[in-house]
Amino acid sequence: MSSADAPRVRIPPPSGVDALEAIWTTRAMRRLDPLRPVPDEDLRLILEAASMAPSGGNSQPVRWLVVRDAELRRRVGEAYRGVARRTFLTNYEEAARKDESVARLLASALHLADHMGEAPLLLIPCAPAGRIRIEGAVFPAIQNLMIAARARGLGSTLTSVHRDDEQPVKDILGIPADIQTFAIIPVGYPRGRWGAPSRLPVTETTYLDRWGEPLPRP
Numbered sequence: 001m002s003s004a005d006a007p008r009v010r011i012p013p014p015s016g017v018d019a020l021e022a023i024w025t026t027r028a029m030r031r032l033d034p035l036r037p038v039p040d041e042d043l044r045l046i047l048e049a050a051s052m053a054p055s056g057g058n059s060q061p062v063r064w065l066v067v068r069d070a071e072l073r074r075r076v077g078e079a080y081r082g083v084a085r086r087t088f089l090t091n092y093e094e095a096a097r098k099d100e101s102v103a104r105l106l107a108s109a110l111h112l113a114d115h116m117g118e119a120p121l122l123l124i125p126c127a128p129a130g131r132i133r134i135e136g137a138v139f140p141a142i143q144n145l146m147i148a149a150r151a152r153g154l155g156s157t158l159t160s161v162h163r164d165d166e167q168p169v170k171d172i173l174g175i176p177a178d179i180q181t182f183a184i185i186p187v188g189y190p191r192g193r194w195g196a197p198s199r200l201p202v203t204e205t206t207y208l209d210r211w212g213e214p215l216p217r218p
């Protein structure tokens with residue numbers, strides 16, 4: 001069946017918080033409640049939101065692996081923990097000694113590294129390996145999924161450090177050699193609070209008409 005013949009997803013979707021509110025308050029939610037499962041209906045909804053994302057030529061190459069089995073989550077979590085601790089400590093430990101915001105980020109990332117396998121769900125977006133520009137199809141889908149999760153009160157974090165050595169994760173989950181994993185996204189009800197992420201003002205990130213020309217202030 002070609003993607004054009006594929007059955008359509010549900011329209012309209014169930015309601016949640018306003019789209020802009022969800023965008024403004026979606027941030028890395030690394031502390032999740034391990035004891036509160038994600039309702040199947042919400043899992044289905046966020047996967048459908050991901051499927052709404054654009055892809056080149058509407059090729060829709062992303063395949064999602066939902067890891068719910070507790071033992072598999074534990075094993076994927078262990079694999080993530082090894083790479084994450086090694087990489088984050090190597091890259092950030094020294095900077096964290098001098099900069100409080102780096103120290104907070106490192107502590108949060110290490111917390112997730114130690115608890116990844118306890119998240120109620122691990123979602124793994126996959127796509128054919130070695131195809132150029134395929135990321136362009138994967139990351140819009142991830143972003144849709146995370147925003148939809150937020151709209152349903154679910155926290156998530158886009159993580160990808162396991163890609164430094166993704167083979168253990170592929171082995172645990174039986175992912176074929178010609179398929180690549182792009183992220184491991186823990187999803188669950190947050191223990192932390194929602195809040196606006198800290199970002200650069202658009203006046204610092206945007207030019208008008210010519211490189212370097214500032215946007216007029218509103």
Ligand SMILES: Cc1cc2nc3c(=O)[nH]c(=O)nc-3n(C[C@H](O)[C@H](O)[C@H](O)COP(=O)(O)O)c2cc1C
Nearest residue numbers: 026027028029109112157158159160161162197198
């Ligand atoms: C491509 C990408 C890869 C990321 N990989 C990881 C990761 O492996 N582990 C992790 O804890 N966070 C990871 N993050 C989350 C970022 O650290 C986070 O989005 C950033 O610090 C901003 O956090 P905030 O949204 O809470 O402000 C990743 C984010 C992106 C966009």
